[in-house]
Amino acid sequence: MSLISNSNINKKKNMNINPISEYVGEILRSAGWSVDRKVSTDLYQSYFRREGMSYFPDAIEILENFGGLKVNPPLNPDRVYATGEIEFDPIMADWTTEVIAWEKKMEEPLCCLGSIWGDNALLVLSEKGVFYSLSEVGVHNIADNLADALEVLIAATSKPSQVYKIEDLF
Template sequence: MAVFSAETRALLKQSGWSEDRCVDTSEYEKSLQSEGYSLYEVVLDFLKRFGGLLVVYPHHRVKDEKDQFYINPTVAVVDIDSGWVEKYSERIGVPLCLIGQAFSYHMTLMMDSNGGVYAGYDDTLIRIGNSGSDAIEALCSGRDMPEVP
């Protein structure tokens, strides 16, 4: 069971999420495999619980503005150059799997085989969280996220 703050839980519920949510991941799997991404059990488990969610949350830097993330690798593979994901994987030393987009579609969301979540845009790569749930909490709460050197 994921531990979310009350604020994050409310934002997730507004997006259609529930504790017992379980979606079919076959389309996500097909899209990712067609692009050559490694599929990990932790990624599939995350997509079962959060796949397809478009979550709108308060922008952490601009008061009265909103930001969003979308957990949908099928959409993301169309928008993302897989070469960047390869570069990010080399940078952290482990293969990454595409899981969606964040910061109003400006950054690519990726997960490693241990569940760590990263976001990248061009040469910028940040570690969002240690797990999918931790990353969701970080995004929704505006927690500082370290840049990967």
């Protein structure tokens, strides 16, 4: 087992990082990730400001560590659902209207981290530290911390639970 990061993100709210499995760690490393990875988030922050989207320190810290990564998880024999590509790039995801609409409905700031399941959904982080997927079927709770979210999205060891159906938005 290894830890995601030694940064402050581990100590905040629901962001405390549980150890990730060796399986998930290996897949992340093969995609180019490392604990020490750090990329500029200036473009992301500029995009969020220009589009009127929420962003906050926890989301920016995740994007500093994962921004630009594309992770293509293989099918885990122990999976409970089929995974798909994860792209940590909120600009490429470009579902601004949907994020802002769900943010109003859920009455909490949401920051887009990128696309998941082959661009069929967005990965967003709430200011409370909860990871959600937003898609054409609604909102699903993925996990309450980064390590668990990565386990769900990469190893598919548990399924996200639906919080809202798309009809709830209207």
